[in-house]
Amino acid sequence: MKRHATVILLALLALVFLPPAVRADDEKKVQIHASDQMKYDVASIEATAGQKVTVTLTNAGTLPKAAMAHNFVLLKAGTDVIAFASAAMTHPENGYIPPDMADKVIVATKTLGPGESDTVTFVAPAAGVYDYICTFPGHALAGMRGTLTVK
Ligand SMILES: [Cu+2]
Helix, strand or coil, X not given: CHHHHHHHHHHHHHHHHCCCCCCCCCCEEEEEEECCCCCECCCEEEECCCCEEEEEEEECCCXXXXXXXXXXXXXXXXXXXXXXXXXXXXXXXXXXCCHHXXXXXXXXXXXXXXXXXXXXXXXXCCCEEEEEECCCCCCCCCCCEEEEEEC
């Protein structure tokens, strides 16, 4: 009886002190706020390959949408961020996604005005580092970007 209690105690200690392994089926939820200062408050995200990731972007600014809108565009590894952002400027009709480079996009939110938010879900791709950017004109070039690191 006493030995039984010891085994249970050890099992409980193991549960408390051993970090649970990250399982691919554990969903990751990320909340990102975008500001009138052209910044994301979350500039790095980590995930495990195959993990379901949900990103909610909220435009926490107050400036009018025509002057200061934001989106979250996750690009495939190896994409030229500057070239993508430059091409995006002339495509407001397509949510600032250049149609001829749409194959570089893993996932993208809508372009959001003040107080708006949008949620996207995707499966974390193969291990690597992926850039995410805001493609509203000038924002990625001003530093509105972050990285998703997949392990
Ligand atoms: Cu922006």
